[in-house]
Amino acid sequence: MKTRAYNFSAGPAMLPEAVLLEVQKELLNWHGLGMSVMEVGHRTAPYVQLMETLEADFRELMSIPANYHVLFMGGAARTQFAMIPMNLLSKDEQAGYLISGIWSSLAYEEACKLKHAYCVANSKQQGFTNVPDRSKWHLRDRTAYLFYTPNETINGVRFSDIPSCPDVPLVADMTSSILSEPMDVSQFGLIFAGAQKNIANAGLTIVIIREDLVDRLSTNLLPTMMDYRTFVNHHSLYATPPTFNCYVAQKMLQWIKMQGGVRALYPINVQKAAALYQYIDHSTFYQCRVEKNARSLMNVCFTLRNPSFEQEFLKRATQQGLCGLQGHRTVGGLRASLYNAMPMEGVEALIAFMQDFSEEFH
Numbered sequence: 001m002k003t004r005a006y007n008f009s010a011g012p013a014m015l016p017e018a019v020l021l022e023v024q025k026e027l028l029n030w031h032g033l034g035m036s037v038m039e040v041g042h043r044t045a046p047y048v049q050l051m052e053t054l055e056a057d058f059r060e061l062m063s064i065p066a067n068y069h070v071l072f073m074g075g076a077a078r079t080q081f082a083m084i085p086m087n088l089l090s091k092d093e094q095a096g097y098l099i100s101g102i103w104s105s106l107a108y109e110e111a112c113k114l115k116h117a118y119c120v121a122n123s124k125q126q127g128f129t130n131v132p133d134r135s136k137w138h139l140r141d142r143t144a145y146l147f148y149t150p151n152e153t154i155n156g157v158r159f160s161d162i163p164s165c166p167d168v169p170l171v172a173d174m175t176s177s178i179l180s181e182p183m184d185v186s187q188f189g190l191i192f193a194g195a196q197k198n199i200a201n202a203g204l205t206i207v208i209i210r211e212d213l214v215d216r217l218s219t220n221l222l223p224t225m226m227d228y229r230t231f232v233n234h235h236s237l238y239a240t241p242p243t244f245n246c247y248v249a250q251k252m253l254q255w256i257k258m259q260g261g262v263r264a265l266y267p268i269n270v271q272k273a274a275a276l277y278q279y280i281d282h283s284t285f286y287q288c289r290v291e292k293n294a295r296s297l298m299n300v301c302f303t304l305r306n307p308s309f310e311q312e313f314l315k316r317a318t319q320q321g322l323c324g325l326q327g328h329r330t331v332g333g334l335r336a337s338l339y340n341a342m343p344m345e346g347v348e349a350l351i352a353f354m355q356d357f358s359e360e361f362h
Contacts, residue, residue: 006346009324010153010176010299011196014341019251030247037247042240051236054246057253061262062178064185064208071207071231072249074242077175077194080205081110084147084171084190087217087228089115093144096120098137098163101128101152102330103173108147120146128155130291137163145169145189151177153197154328156290156301156335162187169213176298178206179256180340181266189213195245197298198339199252204245207231256340265340272338272347273297279351285358303333309361310334320353322346 007014030037031046040047055070064070073079084107089095094116097108100123111117118140121132139146146165151158153176162184163170169189178193185191190209196202207228214232224230230238259265277295280286280302288295288302304310313334317325327333336350 005318005321005323006342006349007324008322008336008338008342008346008350010328010335010337011194012202013197013337013339015201015248015252016255016341019248019255022251023248038244040243042237042243047243048237050250051241051246054250054253057250057257058206061253061256062183062185062208067211068185069207069209069211069214069228069232071209071228072236072241072246073205073207073231074203074239075205077173077192077205078106078110080173080192080207081107082114083226083228084145084192085111085115085117086222086226088169088171088190088213089117089144090218093142094118094140096139096143096146096168098132098146098148099124100131100149100159101155101157102328103152103154103175104147104149107149107173111147123157127289128152128157129289130294131157131159134163139165139168143168145171147171147173149173151296151298153296153299153335153337154301154331156288156296156299157294158296158298160293169210176296176337176339179262179265180269180298182262195249197337198341200245200249202245203242204249206249259340268344269297269338269340272342272344273300275344275347276300276336276338276351279354283354283358285362286354298338300336300338301327301331301333302335306361307333309357312361313357316357317350317353320349322350322353325350 004017027036058070085095095111097117098120099105099108108117121137123130123132146168148163150172170187171190172188174191175194176197179198192205192207195204209228214228217229280288285305286302287305314326325334325336327335
């Protein structure tokens with residue numbers, strides 16, 4: 001009998017059962033040390049080796065070029081909304097922001113508090129149902145970087161390809177899309193991602209930054225823990241990193257490698273999303289407002305045509321072991337997140353439930 005639920009939450013998200021069982025097995029005695037990994041010093045040889053393996057696996061899975069640093073930082077990914085302008089913008093530079101949903105909006109607002117930033121394009125008028133119209137993009141002079149969010153978890157919007165901005169470093173918040181599809185890292189100046197979607201438990205943020213962007217930093221006025229150079233120079237070990245999160249991340253990367261890597265997971269992710277969108281599009285009971293060319297693979301946002309049934313839908317879904325389907329509090333509706341750990345069987349179970357529910361309440 002199945003005892004674990006299918007967790008469709010946008011994050012903290014579902015982790016593979018095999019990874020959780022391995023963590024459980026090692027929890028009290030890691031590497032025969034008689035201690036949990038949570039008790040092991042971060043500067044001891046076994047833990048330093050774990051961090052080296054974690055970075056090597058990450059570089060392998062994402063084909064990260066040698067001229068990029070990989071940083072493992074504690075805290076929420078949205079801390080990067082401040083760190084990026086603080087580190088990458090000098091007083092006579094500005095940054096451009098593509099606003100395609102709530103998360104890119106918050107990043108832009110944070111940048112405006114600290115440095116000079118401007119909106120390149122914004123799809124808010126369209127209700128964040130598509131990516132900003134490329135014909136209206138215009139980069140200003142002295143633009144130090146272009147920021148965008150490839151996948152908006154709250155609005156269910158995805159950029160299907162990488163924005164082209166020659167000579168301007170591209171900065172991307174890949175919190176909800178990292179490791180879900182192949183990505184050419186060399187096209188970016190900086191990538192960051194919170195771990196709680198496709199990598200580990202909440203509390204770890206990974207930053208991939210091109211070394212020339214670090215080398216050009218000149219100010220010494222940044223707080224030590226907000227300066228990328230601190231993490232580069234100390235290999236992410238200046239202060240105690242989120243040790244357990246890094247341990248879980250290393251287990252997760254090993255699991256991804258066992259699945260065949262990102263290139264093997266990507267078509268499965270496409271298949272999962274396509275099955276759910278196809279059911280919704282052919283239903284008279286459910287609807288998805290996001291335009292087809294911009295629909296997220298990771299976060300399928302939808303609504304009931306009669307929203308009065310929404311709470312009953314969520315209650316019954318949870319009773320069936322289909323959890324975390326409530327939409328974000330800022331937009332409402334429903335949302336099914338289909339990260340790497342969600343099997344096709346979970347999507348099929350959700351579709352079967354949705355069919356039964358629609359038949360009863362139509």
